[in-house]
Amino acid sequence: MEFTQKHVLGLKELLYKMADDQLILGHRNSEWTGLGPMLEEDISFSSMAQDKIGQSLALFELLQELGESDPDTVAFTRNDNQFHCSQFVELPIGGYDFSLVRHFFFDHAEAIRFEMLADTVFEPLAMVAKKFKGEIKYHTMHADIFMKKLAEGGPESYGLIQQAINDNFGLALGIFEPGEYESELIEAGIFGGENALQSRWLAKVVPLLESFGYTVPKVENTAPALGGRKGIHTHHLQPLLDEMTEVFSIDPGADW
Amino acid sequence: MYGNAYIETDGSKVHSIIADEDPIKLALFEARIAAGDKIEPKDWMPKEYRKQLIRMIEQHGHSEIIGSLPEGTWITRAPGFRRKLALMAKVQDEVGHAQLLYSAAETLGKSREDMTNDLINGKSKYSNVFNYPAPTWADSAIIAWLIDAGAIVNQLANSKGSYGPYCRALERICAEESFHLKYGHDNVVFLATGTPIQRQMVQNALHRWWEPIMHFFGPPDKSSQHSEILMRWKLKMGSNDSMRQTFLAMYVPKIWDLGLTLPDPNLRKNEESGFWEYTEPNWEVFKQVINGNGPCNKERLAVRRMAEEKGRWVRKALMNQGAMYVSPLS
Numbered sequence: 001m002e003f004t005q006k007h008v009l010g011l012k013e014l015l016y017k018m019a020d021d022q023l024i025l026g027h028r029n030s031e032w033t034g035l036g037p038m039l040e041e042d043i044s045f046s047s048m049a050q051d052k053i054g055q056s057l058a059l060f061e062l063l064q065e066l067g068e069s070d071p072d073t074v075a076f077t078r079n080d081n082q083f084h085c086s087q088f089v090e091l092p093i094g095g096y097d098f099s100l101v102r103h104f105f106f107d108h109a110e111a112i113r114f115e116m117l118a119d120t121v122f123e124p125l126a127m128v129a130k131k132f133k134g135e136i137k138y139h140t141m142h143a144d145i146f147m148k149k150l151a152e153g154g155p156e157s158y159g160l161i162q163q164a165i166n167d168n169f170g171l172a173l174g175i176f177e178p179g180e181y182e183s184e185l186i187e188a189g190i191f192g193g194e195n196a197l198q199s200r201w202l203a204k205v206v207p208l209l210e211s212f213g214y215t216v217p218k219v220e221n222t223a224p225a226l227g228g229r230k231g232i233h234t235h236h237l238q239p240l241l242d243e244m245t246e247v248f249s250i251d252p253g254a255d256w
Numbered sequence: 257m258y259g260n261a262y263i264e265t266d267g268s269k270v271h272s273i274i275a276d277e278d279p280i281k282l283a284l285f286e287a288r289i290a291a292g293d294k295i296e297p298k299d300w301m302p303k304e305y306r307k308q309l310i311r312m313i314e315q316h317g318h319s320e321i322i323g324s325l326p327e328g329t330w331i332t333r334a335p336g337f338r339r340k341l342a343l344m345a346k347v348q349d350e351v352g353h354a355q356l357l358y359s360a361a362e363t364l365g366k367s368r369e370d371m372t373n374d375l376i377n378g379k380s381k382y383s384n385v386f387n388y389p390a391p392t393w394a395d396s397a398i399i400a401w402l403i404d405a406g407a408i409v410n411q412l413a414n415s416k417g418s419y420g421p422y423c424r425a426l427e428r429i430c431a432e433e434s435f436h437l438k439y440g441h442d443n444v445v446f447l448a449t450g451t452p453i454q455r456q457m458v459q460n461a462l463h464r465w466w467e468p469i470m471h472f473f474g475p476p477d478k479s480s481q482h483s484e485i486l487m488r489w490k491l492k493m494g495s496n497d498s499m500r501q502t503f504l505a506m507y508v509p510k511i512w513d514l515g516l517t518l519p520d521p522n523l524r525k526n527e528e529s530g531f532w533e534y535t536e537p538n539w540e541v542f543k544q545v546i547n548g549n550g551p552c553n554k555e556r557l558a559v560r561r562m563a564e565e566k567g568r569w570v571r572k573a574l575m576n577q578g579a580m581y582v583s584p585l586s
Contacts, residue, residue, distance in 0.1 A: 033351065
């Protein structure tokens with residue numbers, strides 16, 4: 001079918017939120033460099049951060065092909081209210097418990113999103129989604145192993161992770177905040193929609209966490225943290241962006 | 257990064273320690289080294305050889321992990337995707353080097369935990385250069401280019417040493433370092449040939465780092481019986497001065513080619529002798545910094561201590577598998 005203007009707007013909205021999620025979470029994960037609970041986790045988080053920043057770059061390149069500015073300009077010159085990331089990804093890394101639970105929730109969502117997008121009618125996106133699927137497989141595997149091992153590591157680690165699950169379930173649900181053009185994206189075969197994604201995500205993560213021995217809050221009792229997709233953010237995003245653009249903005253016309 | 261050419265030693269005791277060794281075993285050991293054999297973990301070795309190696313590899317490992325801190329703070333500030341991705345990969349490599357080196361040191365009988373504790377308690381040292389701040393993006397570029405370059409000079413020499421696990425780790429590390437050097441050089445070239453602001457930034461950073469770079473290879477050599485033994489055992493593969501000369505010969509011309517200046521009016525190559533002449537850096541400053549009074553010693557160790565403390569529950573849980581029940585990972 002022929003893409004209408006609404007389809008293109010919906011596609012851009014989808015690409016922006018994915019690219020922003022990857023960029024901001026990649027940035028956060030990179031903050032573990034040198035500070036992980038052990039060297040191996042430093043290296044893992046850095047590796048995942050590199051994949052995420054790389055994925056974000058690929059998505060910004062798709063946006064450039066659709067007429068947006070170049071990736072560096074888009075990523076390094078916007079203010080927080082122009083970002084479409086979910087509020088979950090912008091929060092500071094906190095302790096390893098928070099960072100691990102965020103990594104688990106977010107990466108399972110992204111893995112399913114990429115799987116859905118591998119069949120999108122927008123061929124350039126299908127190609128990158130297929131590539132990302134191969135990368136994120138290792139991220140979810142990493143998250144699963146650590147969630148499981150910390151469940152088995154005694155009451156302290158079990159308790160910390162369970163608490164982080166409870167505290168952050170609503171933030172995780174914020175990932176699935178619907179966009180303005182959901183029905184157009186679904187109708188055109190571009191993307192199956194946030195609701196479908198959330199259902200598939202729940203079907204994946206809830207049994208998995210229960211199999212590790214954790215309990216999962218009920219969706220119907222949890223308020224999702226909405227707003228991120230519409231440019232409404234926590235007070236943590238702008239300082240992150242100020243830091244990220246600190247050097248770039250010294251001389252924005254310069255080649256770095 | 258981040259080799260540590262300078263090994264702190266206590267030369268006075270060496271001879272008495274060697275005097276206790278079985279002379280036949282010692283002679284065989286030295287003959288193997290002279291023949292170019294590698295010593296492996298289960299082989300017999302003099303106590304002093306083991307002690308010096310642990311100290312050397314451990315210091316090197318600590319340098320990698322502490323070195324990731326001043327550079328790591330620039331990952332979140334790197335200007336643009338290309339630099340951000342490259343710097344992330346570079347610093348990740350450095351942390352990976354620490355992992356390799358700690359594993360090599362563990363083959364000599366000291367656990368990673370003990371090494372970490374000695375680091376955060378200030379008992380064991382790391383390369384002095386990481387006790388200096390990296391206040392601008394250009395500082396991170398200078399570190400990536402010139403400190404890594406110094407480290408390569410040092411590590412290439414040491415990779416020809418006598419202890420198998422350390423040599424193999426160094427070979428792998430050097431291969432990765434050569435990419436870091438390219439990254440650092442490319443970064444410095446962009447700044448040095450960029451806008452006036454960029455140029456000024458990199459020039460200032462270079463001046464700031466010159467003394468620490470000159471310090472990097474350690475104080476001028478004094479011949480001692482101790483360093484003779486370390487050389488004979490192929491623990492020390494080149495003198496501090498010879499490594500400094502190699503570095504100057506390779507990199508000063510490249511620095512000057514970029515139109516950058518160095519803060520030493522006496523720096524020049526003596527065409528007759530072929531050696532580089534320079535003003536001795538202030539070795540009193542070096543001593544002060546290595547003994548904990550540098551601008552960032554306390555901060556670096558405090559960050560490391562905080563990371564160890566914050567991560568304790570994770571390590572404890574992983575060592576405590578089976579507390580709930582045991583099942584295979586996959």
